[in-house]
Amino acid sequence: MTRIRSVFMMVAACFALFAAQVEAARLGGGKSVGRQSQNVTNREATPPQAPQAAPGQAAQAQPGMRPNQAPAAQPQRNRWLGPIAGLAAGLGLAALASHLGFGEELASFMMIALLAVAVLVIVRMVMARRGAAARPALTPAPAYGHTGIGSEATVNYAPLRPEPVSTPASGAGAALAPVASAPVGEESRWQIPAGFDAxxxxxxxxVQFIRLQAAFDAANLADLREFTSPELFAELKMQIEERGAARNQTDVVKLDAELLGIETGPVDYLASVRFSGMLREGEGAAAQNFDEVWNLSKPVSGSSGWVLSGIQQLG
Incomplete structure (x- = not known):
């Protein structure tokens, strides 16, 4: 009975440790949340076209294949083989230790450790599948009346306000007129207006990427509310409440950014910025690559600045 109780205590401790590791995540939890850009979706769905090779080059590249023969499919690896093989090896070691007279205590300890490792592996696989499947539906964003990125309340740096597109009567606004006149629901085109300080x-x-990551780690709801749309703020607030008192730490190791384009809707502009680089999610964790798009919105009326409306994962 005491041995069974020890096993359950060890498994519970491993679950608690694993839960603390899972809760540590960057802004948005590494998922697609909030408003999504159809242009980004179409861009990811369209594979890059490879240059056409000369008729004789295709046959020379793979001499053992026929011209219209597809490459052989690679056998898929079974994810369960690793844990099962490790568990079997551990059982063998435990039996060997018992046979050599090391005592039942050592064999029991090894069995508990193996069970804990197996539980961690299974829970990690289940959480990974849930994270891939938990993608909220697209939510349209209305005009926003609060201050945000690019407003006068922002700290001392150049505002994120594209003046050429804030006044429809200007030359750049006229250039974007066909985009703004597109019917609701129809795909918009990406454009960067002439004279816009991209x-x-x-x-x-x-700057805002790093600032919002820090605000999310510190559960600074005031900062998050100021620089995000109401829909995205509600999602981020829920994530903060779900992690509870667990510490969240995100270190930006490397950060690259690219403005993909600006699209115009009936009530607002939507600028898509692609961020990539390396992040360290959690104290002492290894730096991991990331690639995602932040969709920033701004009312056509110019009543407020740019705010973060959604995060869109790539790949």
Whole structure:
């Protein structure tokens, strides 16, 4: 009975440790949340076209294949083989230790450790599948009346406000007129207006990326409310409440940014900025690559600045 109780205590401790590791995540939890851009979706769905090779080059590249023969499919690896093989090896070691007279205590300890490792592996696989499947539906965003990125309340750096598109009567606004006149629900085109300071916009977007990561780690709801749309703020607030008192730490190791384009809707502009690089999610954790798009919105009326409306994962 005491041995069974020890096993359950060990498994419970491993579950608690694993839960603390899972809760540590960057802004948005590494998922697609909030408003999504159809242009980004179409861009990811369209594979890059490879240059056409000369008729004789295809046959020379793979001499053992026929011209219209598809490459052989690679056998898929079974994810369960690793844990099962490790468990079997551990059982063998436990039996060997018992046979050699090391005592039942050592064999029991090894069995408990193996069970804990098996539980961790299974829970990690289940959580990974849930994270891949938990993608909220697309939510349209209305005009926003609060201050945000690019407003006068922002700290001392150039505002993220594309003046050429804030006044429809200007030359750049006229250039975007066909985009704004598209019916609701129809795909918009990406454009960067002439004279728009894309470099300054991207630089300030990188500043906000780091600032919002820090606000999310510190559960600074005031900062998050100011620089995000109401829909996205509600999602981020729920994530903060779900993690509870667990510490969240995100270190930006490397950050690259690219303005993909600006699309115009009936009530607002939507600028898509692609962020990539390396993040360290959790104290002492290894840096991991990431690639995601932040969708920033701004009312056509110019009543407020740019705010983060959604995060879109790539790949």
């Amino acid at each position: 470099e300054g916009f991207v630089r300030n977007a990188k």
